[in-house]
Amino acid sequence: MPKASPTASRVGTPAEGRELRARGQRTVRKLIDAGIEVFGAKGYHAARVDDIVKVAKTSHGTFYLYFANKDDLFRALALDVAQEMMQVVDSIGSLTPDAAGYDMLREWLARFAELHGRYAPVIRAWTEVEIDTSDFGRLGTDLLGGFVARLASRIEKSPAVVPDPQLAALAIIAMVERCNYYAMTGQVEGGESLIDTLAAITFASLFGSASGRKMTPVSGSRRARR
Amino acid sequence: MPKASPTASRVGTPAEGRELRARGQRTVRKLIDAGIEVFGAKGYHAARVDDIVKVAKTSHGTFYLYFANKDDLFRALALDVAQEMMQVVDSIGSLTPDAAGYDMLREWLARFAELHGRYAPVIRAWTEVEIDTSDFGRLGTDLLGGFVARLASRIEKSPAVVPDPQLAALAIIAMVERCNYYAMTGQVEGGESLIDTLAAITFASLFGSASGRKMTPVSGSRRARR
Amino acid sequence: MPKASPTASRVGTPAEGRELRARGQRTVRKLIDAGIEVFGAKGYHAARVDDIVKVAKTSHGTFYLYFANKDDLFRALALDVAQEMMQVVDSIGSLTPDAAGYDMLREWLARFAELHGRYAPVIRAWTEVEIDTSDFGRLGTDLLGGFVARLASRIEKSPAVVPDPQLAALAIIAMVERCNYYAMTGQVEGGESLIDTLAAITFASLFGSASGRKMTPVSGSRRARR
Amino acid sequence: MPKASPTASRVGTPAEGRELRARGQRTVRKLIDAGIEVFGAKGYHAARVDDIVKVAKTSHGTFYLYFANKDDLFRALALDVAQEMMQVVDSIGSLTPDAAGYDMLREWLARFAELHGRYAPVIRAWTEVEIDTSDFGRLGTDLLGGFVARLASRIEKSPAVVPDPQLAALAIIAMVERCNYYAMTGQVEGGESLIDTLAAITFASLFGSASGRKMTPVSGSRRARR
DNA sequence: TATGAATGAGCCTTCATTCAT
DNA sequence: AATGAATGAAGGCTCATTCAT
Numbered sequence: 014m015p016k017a018s019p020t021a022s023r024v025g026t027p028a029e030g031r032e033l034r035a036r037g038q039r040t041v042r043k044l045i046d047a048g049i050e051v052f053g054a055k056g057y058h059a060a061r062v063d064d065i066v067k068v069a070k071t072s073h074g075t076f077y078l079y080f081a082n083k084d085d086l087f088r089a090l091a092l093d094v095a096q097e098m099m100q101v102v103d104s105i106g107s108l109t110p111d112a113a114g115y116d117m118l119r120e121w122l123a124r125f126a127e128l129h130g131r132y133a134p135v136i137r138a139w140t141e142v143e144i145d146t147s148d149f150g151r152l153g154t155d156l157l158g159g160f161v162a163r164l165a166s167r168i169e170k171s172p173a174v175v176p177d178p179q180l181a182a183l184a185i186i187a188m189v190e191r192c193n194y195y196a197m198t199g200q201v202e203g204g205e206s207l208i209d210t211l212a213a214i215t216f217a218s219l220f221g222s223a224s225g226r227k228m229t230p231v232s233g234s235r236r237a238r239r
Numbered sequence: 240m241p242k243a244s245p246t247a248s249r250v251g252t253p254a255e256g257r258e259l260r261a262r263g264q265r266t267v268r269k270l271i272d273a274g275i276e277v278f279g280a281k282g283y284h285a286a287r288v289d290d291i292v293k294v295a296k297t298s299h300g301t302f303y304l305y306f307a308n309k310d311d312l313f314r315a316l317a318l319d320v321a322q323e324m325m326q327v328v329d330s331i332g333s334l335t336p337d338a339a340g341y342d343m344l345r346e347w348l349a350r351f352a353e354l355h356g357r358y359a360p361v362i363r364a365w366t367e368v369e370i371d372t373s374d375f376g377r378l379g380t381d382l383l384g385g386f387v388a389r390l391a392s393r394i395e396k397s398p399a400v401v402p403d404p405q406l407a408a409l410a411i412i413a414m415v416e417r418c419n420y421y422a423m424t425g426q427v428e429g430g431e432s433l434i435d436t437l438a439a440i441t442f443a444s445l446f447g448s449a450s451g452r453k454m455t456p457v458s459g460s461r462r463a464r465r
Numbered sequence: 466m467p468k469a470s471p472t473a474s475r476v477g478t479p480a481e482g483r484e485l486r487a488r489g490q491r492t493v494r495k496l497i498d499a500g501i502e503v504f505g506a507k508g509y510h511a512a513r514v515d516d517i518v519k520v521a522k523t524s525h526g527t528f529y530l531y532f533a534n535k536d537d538l539f540r541a542l543a544l545d546v547a548q549e550m551m552q553v554v555d556s557i558g559s560l561t562p563d564a565a566g567y568d569m570l571r572e573w574l575a576r577f578a579e580l581h582g583r584y585a586p587v588i589r590a591w592t593e594v595e596i597d598t599s600d601f602g603r604l605g606t607d608l609l610g611g612f613v614a615r616l617a618s619r620i621e622k623s624p625a626v627v628p629d630p631q632l633a634a635l636a637i638i639a640m641v642e643r644c645n646y647y648a649m650t651g652q653v654e655g656g657e658s659l660i661d662t663l664a665a666i667t668f669a670s671l672f673g674s675a676s677g678r679k680m681t682p683v684s685g686s687r688r689a690r691r
Numbered sequence: 692m693p694k695a696s697p698t699a700s701r702v703g704t705p706a707e708g709r710e711l712r713a714r715g716q717r718t719v720r721k722l723i724d725a726g727i728e729v730f731g732a733k734g735y736h737a738a739r740v741d742d743i744v745k746v747a748k749t750s751h752g753t754f755y756l757y758f759a760n761k762d763d764l765f766r767a768l769a770l771d772v773a774q775e776m777m778q779v780v781d782s783i784g785s786l787t788p789d790a791a792g793y794d795m796l797r798e799w800l801a802r803f804a805e806l807h808g809r810y811a812p813v814i815r816a817w818t819e820v821e822i823d824t825s826d827f828g829r830l831g832t833d834l835l836g837g838f839v840a841r842l843a844s845r846i847e848k849s850p851a852v853v854p855d856p857q858l859a860a861l862a863i864i865a866m867v868e869r870c871n872y873y874a875m876t877g878q879v880e881g882g883e884s885l886i887d888t889l890a891a892i893t894f895a896s897l898f899g900s901a902s903g904r905k906m907t908p909v910s911g912s913r914r915a916r917r
Numbered sequence: 918t919a920t921g922a923a924t925g926a927g928c929c930t931t932c933a934t935t936c937a938t
Numbered sequence: 939a940a941t942g943a944a945t946g947a948a949g950g951c952t953c954a955t956t957c958a959t
Contacts, residue, residue: 036922036958058284058367062950072924077951141284141367154426180436183427188414200380201409210406218440221447262939288933298941303934488937488943510736510819514929524945529930593736593819606878632888635879640866652832653861662858670892673899714918740954750920755955 043069048086053134057141094132095156102160108171110220119212129193160186173219269295274312279360283367320358321382334397336446345438355419386412399445495521500538505586509593546584547608554612560623562672571664581645612638625671721747726764731812735819772810773834786849788898797890807871838864851897
C-alpha cells in the first residue's frame with residue numbers, strides 16, 4: 014500500500030500556527046502516515062488513538078500536541094484527499110462522440126482510479142463517517158456536489174443528448190466511485206478491464222454505442238471475483 | 240406464524256428456540272422497529288442499546304432476552320433486508336433491445352428503488368459496518384456478488400454485446416445502488432427522473448442508445464439538488 | 466464526623482427525573498455520603514471520582530448513573546448546605562442592647578457553629594472552588610450576600626449605632642465564618658469559649674461593651690491551640 | 692544582590708545554589724511575575740505551567756531550570772508573602788483605649804489591607820492550597836499562629852479586658868483577613884470605609900465603644916456592594 | 918542558558934452487558 | 939416475561955515533568 018505522504022502538505026499544522034522545526038515535521042508526518050494506515054485498516058470508529066500512536070511509535074501526549082483529537086487528524090487527511098480528487102475531476106477534457114473523446118474519457122477514469130487507489134484507506138474510512146451529524150457529512154456532500162457540477166457542465170457543452178445532464182453526471186459519478194470502492198475493498202478486481210467497462214458505459218450513456226467506440230480488447234478471462 | 244412485518248420474518252427468535260407468546264412477540268416487534276429507527280437515525284456505531292430500548296419503551300434486560308447483543312439485532316434486520324433485495328434482483332425479466340426491454344428494465348429499477356427507500360435506515364447503517372472485522376462485511380459482499388451474478392446471467396442471455404458481462408453488471412449495480420443511496424441521504428432528489436436516468440444509462444450501456452429507447456418525457460425542471 | 470445525610474433530601478435526583486426505587490435511593494445516599502467524606506478529606510480538586518466510588522463501594526458506572534459528573538455531585542451537596550445555612554442565618558432574632566439580646570446572639574452563633582461543623586467537609590472544599598470561573602463562585606457570593614443582607618437589616622432595625630450596617634454585617638459574618646473555618650481545620654479549638662468570644666465581639670461592636678453584656682465565665686485554661 | 696522586587700527576595704535561587712548572571716535573573720523575574728499573574732487569575736490548581744511560561748515568554752525547559760516544580764514556584768511566592776505579612780503584623784503599636792490607640796489600630800489595619808491587596812493573587816491561590824496533604828497547609832497555619840500570638844501579646848499588655856486574649860486575637864485576625872479577602876475577590880468594595888469598620892469593631896471589642904473612639908466621618912454613600 | 922519536543926501516568930466518562938428482583 | 943440497577947473494561951484527553959539540541 015503506497016503511502017500518501019505527498020498530500021501531507023497542509024496537514025497537521027497545529028491551530029496556533031506554531032512553526033515546526035524539522036523534528037516536529039517528522040513527527041507530524043509519522044502521525045499522518047500512521048493515521049492513514051490505521052483508519053484504513055480499522056475504519057474510523059474502530060481506530061483508536063492508541064493504535065495510531067503505537068504505529069507512529071510516539072506517545073499520546075505527542076499526538077495531542079499536533080492534533081486536537083481524532084477527528085482533527087481525520088479531517089486533515091480527508092480535506093487533502095478531497096482537494097486532490099477535485100483537481101482530478103476538474104482535469105476532464107472535452108467530451109466528443111469520437112475516438113478522441115473516448116480515449117480522453119478512459120484516461121480520465123484511469124487517473125481517478127489511480128488516485129482512488131492511492132487514498133483508499135482514507136476514503137474507506139470516510140464512507141463510515143458520512144452519517145455523523147458532524148460536518149464530515151457536509152464535506153462528503155460538497156465533494157460529491159462538486160464532482161457532479163463539473164461533470165455536468167462538460168456534458169452540457171458536449172453534443173451528448175441526455176434528458177438531465179445533472180442526473181446523468183450523478184449516475185456516472187456514482188458508478189465510477191462505487192466501482193472503485195468495490196475494487197478497493199477487494200469485492201472486485203480493479204484494473205484495466207474495469208476501467209474499460211466504466212469508459213464504455215459512460216461513453217454509451219452519453220453518445221450511444223456509436224462509431225467512436227473502440228475498446229481495448231479484453232481477454233474474457235478477466236472477470237469479477239466472487 | 241404470520242409475518243410480523245416485512246422485516247421481522249425470521250428475526251427475534253430467541254436462541255433457545257422457545258416459542259413466543261403474544262406478549263413476547265409484541266416486545267420483539269417493538270425492539271425491531273426501534274432498531275430500524277435508531278440505526279437509521281444515528282448509524283450503527285452511534286446507536287446505543289439504550290436508545291433502542293428507550294424508543295421501544297422497554298428495558299435493557301428485555302433487550303438481551305431476545306437478542307444476544309447489538310450485533311445480533313442488526314444482523315437480524317440486515318439478513319431480512321438482504322433476502323428481500325435478492326428477491327427483487329431476481330425478479331428481473333429478459334433484457335431485449337426494444338421498448339419492452341426498456342420498460343421491463345425501468346420497472347425493475349423502480350422496484351429496487353422502492354425497496355431501497357423502504358429499508359434505507361438499515362442499508363445506511365450497513366455501509367458503516369462493512370469495514371469491520373466482523374462477518375458483516377461478508378454479508379454485504381455476498382449480497383453484492385449475488386446481485387452481480389444474477390444480472391450478469393441475464394445479460395449473457397440477452398443480445399447485448401459487452402466485453403465483460405460480469406463487469407458490466409457490477410458497474411450497473413454499483414450505479415444503481417449508489418444513486419439510491421444518494422437519494423436516501425438526501426444528496427440528490429430521488430424520484431421518477433432519477434429512475435429514468437438510471438434506466439436510460441443501463442439500457443444504453445447494453446444496447447447503445449438505439450431504437451427501442453423510448454424515454455418518459457422528463458420536464459427539464461426536475462434536477463439534481465446541489 | 467457526623468454524616469450529613471439529613472440534607473440529602475433533594476440531591477442526586479438524576480436530571481431525567483427518573484423515579485428511584487429503594488435500591489437506587491440507597492446507592493445515591495452512599496454516593497452522597499462518600500462525596501462528603503472524600504471532598505472533605507482531599508478537597509475538591511484532589512478528590513477523584515475513583516475515590517468516591519471506592520468509599521461508596523460501588524462502581525464508576527453507577528456514579529454516572531446518578532450524577533452527571535464530579536461537579537454535579539458537589540453542586541448538589543453545596544446547594545443543600547447553602548440552603549440550610551441561609552435558614553440558620555435567617556433565624557436571628559431581634560438585636561437588643563440588653564442581656565436578652567446578648568443571649569439571642571450567642572444562641573444564634575452556636576447554631577451557626579453547629580451547622581458549620583456538621584457540614585465542615587463540604588464547606589472546606591467549597592472555599593477551594595470559589596475561584597473557578599464556573600458558577601460555583603457565584604453560589605458562594607450569593608450566599609455571602611444573603612447572609613450580609615439579612616444581618617444588616619437586623620442591625621438597621623436595632624438601636625445599634627454603626628456608621629455602615631452593611632459593612633458591619635459583612636465584617637461580623639467574615640469573622641464568624643472564618644473562625645468556624647479555623648475551628649474546622651483544627652487551627653483553633655472550637656467550642657463554647659470561641660462562641661463566647663464571637664458573641665462578645667459582635668455585641669460590643671454593635672452596642673459597645675455596655676450594660677447588657679453578661680458573659681458566661683470562661684475558665685482561663687481554654688485557649689487557642691498553636 | 693539588590694532586591695529584585697518585593698516578592699522576589701529569596702526566591703528563584705536554583706537548587707544547586709549556582710550564582711545567577713544577569714540574564715538568569717531576568718528570567719527568574721519573568722517567571723515569578725508570571726506566576727503571580729497566573730496563580731492569581733486561575734488559582735493554584737487551574738494554573739498550568741504552560742500558562743506561566745507563556746506569560747513569561749519562556750519555555751518549559753527554562754521553568755524547570757529555576758524551579759523544581761510548580762509547587763516550588765508557589766512556595767517561593769508564598770514564603771515571601773508570609774514573611775512580609777508577619778512584619779506588618781509585628782508592626783502593631785501599643786493598644787490604648789484612647790484616640791491615639793484607635794488611630795494606631797486604624798493605621799495598622801490600613802497597612803495590612805494595602806499589603807493584602809498587593810499580594811492578593813498569591814493569597815487567593817493560597818486558600819485553595821491549604822487543604823492539600825502537602826506542607827502548604829502548615830505554612831498557612833504557622834502564619835496564622837504567628838499573627839494571633841503577636842496580636843494576643845499586645846492585647847495582654849493593653850488595658851483591654853477580654854476573657855481570652857488568644858481567642859479575641861484570633862477572631863480579630865479572622866475578621867480582618869476575611870474582609871480583605873472579600874474585598875480582593877470583589878465581593879465587597881474595599882477602601883477607607885471598610886477599614887473604618889474594621890477599626891471600629893476591633894476597638895469596640897477591646898475597649899467597648901467608649902470615649903476614645905473618634906471615627907473618620909463616613910459619607911453614607913459608601914456602602915458595601917451587593 | 919534556553920528551548921521545542923516528547924513523554925506517560927492518571928483522570929474522567931461511556932456503554933455493552935449482566936444481575937437480582 | 940420484564941425491569942431497573944449495577945458493573946467495569948476501555949477509550950479520549952491533560953499536563954507536570956524530562957530530554958535532546
